[in-house]
Amino acid sequence: MKKKSLFGLILLLLGVLLLFDKFDFVKFNLFFSGWWTLFLIIPALLSMSRTGITIGNVVLLVLGIGFLLRENGWDINGYIIPAIFIVLGIGIIVRK
Numbered sequence: 001m002k003k004k005s006l007f008g009l010i011l012l013l014l015g016v017l018l019l020f021d022k023f024d025f026v027k028f029n030l031f032f033s034g035w036w037t038l039f040l041i042i043p044a045l046l047s048m049s050r051t052g053i054t055i056g057n058v059v060l061l062v063l064g065i066g067f068l069l070r071e072n073g074w075d076i077n078g079y080i081i082p083a084i085f086i087v088l089g090i091g092i093i094v095r096k
């Protein structure tokens with residue numbers, strides 16, 4: 001799909017969602033709790049799709065997701081150390 005078509009489709013969907021919100025068909029709020037974390041998550045995902053998975057991309061993505069979960073009331077403190085061990089283990093296993 002061309003970039004222009006994708007951008008047009010995104011604008012179309014955004015407009016429809018905003019209109020449905022005005023008609024009270026669906027509840028849509030453009031700025032949800034933790035919306036600012038998308039400034040970490042989206043660049044990390046785009047960089048992963050272009051250059052592959054690197055340590056920097058993964059760190060940025062994990063930080064973004066962690067902040068997003070915390071903003072939405074999830075207590076992730078007890079999961080951080082086990083997640084680090086899992087990621088390190090996977091990294092050691094798949095390393096060539």
